[in-house]
Amino acid sequence: LQVRCKDKKLCSGAGARVVVTDRARMKTNRTDLVLSSPAFAAMARPGMAARLTKLRAVDVEYKRVPCEYRGKNLSVRVEERSRAPSELAVRFLYQGGQTDIVAVDVAKVGSSSWKFMTREHGPAWSTRQAPAGPLQFRVVVTGGYDGKWVWADREVLPSRWRAGEVYDTGVQITDVAQEGCFPCDTQEWR
Template sequence: MGFSLKFHYCLVSVMVLLPALCYSQDYFVRSRATYYGSPDCLGTPSGACGFGEYGRSVNDANVAGVSRLYKNGTGCGACYQVRCTNPQLCDDNGVNIVVTDYGEGDHTDFILNPRAYARMARSNTAAQLFAYGVVDVEYQRIPCRYGGNKLQLKVHEHSRYPSYLAIVILYQAGKNEIQAIEIWQEDCKQWIGMRRAYGAVFDMANPPQGSISLRFQVSGSAGLTWVQAPNVIPSNWKAGVAYESDIQLE
């Protein structure tokens, strides 16, 4: 009888907790947001994610730096809906942003570029919103959408052919996060891990010769999975060039 009661209690606990686990991603989380100075209201090409110029204009130039959501770089490229909570000043839908940088403010999760910060405001109230400097917000994770663009791998400008390869992940759609990248080593027939240098930048000294195949360890609603991109970077790769894959991590 004691075993039966204990089992019943555990079952009830699981049934109570399961809906919360399944739907927690759909809830808004309360936080605070501020903005950073920018003469052209765009992002910065020197962001901690390593996106460069892509980080200035991606997502119609609505971008943000984050603190704890940076997640040691795995949060780079994630998309969030952020809306401030002052009903007199703030638009109900807020703004959809892409994480391109790391930053810490006054107990803030988001440091938005001026363009994104202004888009949280109602019509003709942006100046008042900027005057606050820091505002209460609520946010939720949303899928990134890039209008049919496939995942791209940009060879970082610091790469040196053929002895050092660094890549940056661009146009990562959906809500998944890339935890690791491995490169196929043909001579020994095995996958070798690349180092996460910082942000969305992965690198390797003495990469394999010939065209390069990669696989990505992706975390999402299905748990951890591996996705392969064969021959995604050509044998004569060049620093600064972005190569489009045939995959998307949605």
């Protein structure tokens, strides 16, 4: 997202680009985003970062923009709680473009028997039915209204995958989504 705060005395007009990993869904307030301190400070005008970060909460406007990870493919990080061979939890990294991963399947390389994974939060997915052996992944990405399958047509996780390791899928996602519909989308700040 491109995020900027509405206080023109403290904040720059450009705002800051941030990567959203999960959304704040608090019923106790109207918070849409929880930003890290560096991201919060990046919205400030020169010399105003300290004053802005002291506020801790500000009115913002934001718009969705494509993520760019130059020289990086979509990668899979095996989460620490994974237990080979069948209990597998992964987190996707370097998801380029302007899309959402809405479904993930895993299969042994060369097999057509795919096992679905369950979304836990943000980019984290898990299954207790991962097959043994080298593994491949396929994901459904959406950009606006449409979804499409994207998959690594090769081994992503080796037979002896390890928790904490990051594995390159060899896949690039660069699709750009329309916020609403074309030509309706005006790219306005919200």
